[in-house]
Amino acid sequence: MAPYESDDSTATRRRKAARYAVPVAVLGVAAGTIGLVPALADSGSPDLPKITAEQLIQKIAESDVQQLSGTVKITTDLGLPDLGGLDGALGSGATAPGGEGDGSAADPSAKLTELATGTHTLRVAADGPDRQKLSVLENAAEYSLIHNGDDVWGYDSASNEVFHGTAGESGKHAEQPAATPKDFAEQALKAVDDTTSVTVDGTAQVAGRDAYKLVIEPKQSGSTVGAISIAVDAKTGLPLKFTLTPASGGAAVVDAGFTRISYAEPAASTFDFTPPKGAKVTEESEAERPVSPQDEEDFAKGLDKGLEGLKVIGEGWNSVAVLETGGEGIPSGDEVGGDLGGFIGSLGDQVEGDFGTGTVFKTRLINALITDDGKVYVGAVTQDALVKAADTRK
The missing domain is CATH 2.50.20.10 (Lipoprotein localisation LolA/LolB/LppX)
Known part of the structure; x- marks a missing residue:
């Protein structure tokens, strides 16, 4: 763990993140x-x-x-x-x-x-x-x-x-x-x-x-x-x-x-x-590259900032983690071009809904939806459940 102290709000965010992570960490199994x-x-x-x-x-x-x-x-x-x-x-x-x-x-x-x-x-x-x-x-x-x-x-x-x-x-x-x-x-x-x-x-x-x-x-x-x-x-x-x-x-x-x-x-x-x-x-x-105290401090700040944008919707096995990155979505295969573009295009399914458009990346267990406006939805749920979750957040 990075050596930093957390205030009550940060601790609460981490508990929420951990609650979501229970099914995912257990089921992700790798x-x-x-x-x-x-x-x-x-x-x-x-x-x-x-x-x-x-x-x-x-x-x-x-x-x-x-x-x-x-x-x-x-x-x-x-x-x-x-x-x-x-x-x-x-x-x-x-x-x-x-x-x-x-x-x-x-x-x-x-x-x-x-x-x-x-x-x-x-x-x-x-x-x-x-x-x-x-x-x-x-x-x-x-x-x-x-x-x-x-x-x-x-x-x-x-x-x-x-x-x-x-x-x-x-x-x-x-x-x-x-x-x-x-x-x-x-x-x-x-x-x-x-x-x-x-x-x-x-x-x-x-x-x-x-x-x-x-x-x-x-x-x-x-x-x-x-x-x-x-x-x-x-x-x-x-x-x-x-x-x-x-x-x-x-x-x-x-x-x-x-x-x-x-x-x-x-x-x-x-x-x-x-x-x-x-x-x-x-x-x-x-x-490994030696880690300086400044690196550790930057990492802690980055972790807290990331958790600030993490929310969990749904409950139990249908929990979906939502991260609003504020960035852009995954570039399309046409935008990247070449072998890498074709590889990226082969990984995901293009989907659309009330939320807009995005790409779903799937395994047999964990699925993730990355919208074109940079939001990320991930959970041990079906593609339809991810789209529904994104629609509810519109």
Whole structure:
């Protein structure tokens, strides 16, 4: 978090923004926090004592699993467009945040975004809040992220590159939430309110563990979310399975889970790491442009200014965030021209209504309408719901 103090009005705006972000952050599911989310490996319906939804939610909240290891399989299908041809339009060559082009292939902030699409197999281990390890298994390579005390190591075997950062208060990785199944399920449960149906839908066996199935569904129409299903370990309360299905049907947007799990204490050596001989090591401070106090102050002012323009309309799963940028909308493909113009034109659908005209950018879960006069409407709602929201704001 940027080091600044907030007044009551700023705090209120942030709470409103957070209230909107609950369904979106939970349902958007990509990037870093997805890494340790579990699900799949479902077989059998064990005979377990009856339990209410409220009791099962409480069981999740009281779960205190500190040690585990296992294998996770995760499939994510957000329906994102293929970006493979974009390099030619924008120019190739990744650069570090400082703009020097020396970013590390092992930097977790970039590497873990690959989990946002496709199917991946992960190995995970945890021993309390200060030691975790996640390894992404690829065809002929492996990427590992290790947190051990104050150190965070990322290692990409394909490039033989190492990234070293810190987990202390001064390190950027201190700001990243702990990516555990329990954390993810708790975020999902924050979306539960009067617009939500929560039920226990029988039992299952996941990775050899008896589990209850908790189902969360929007009561309202207009949401892109069909249902969220969480399989909860009947003994420990740990979420073992997470599946999010869209209202449009078809394959799950996220289907992830343990295929193997053990609650035994992992060996201490699991979290040891020494850079291999010949590996290129990038320190966190080298990978980023140093942030001056003035930069931090400007960032805080910019964040507050942005939140001043953020409003939320609707409620529950039909919440739509509205940001009045005061600028112009997305340039058309004709205005940009060339390969980039064609790419931009292929991404969105042109729409019109009482609000005027604009472009809708869609995934299978999160949709955004950018009007030609610079207003932005975004939510886990259908295109029609976005247009209706924009019309009500006219």
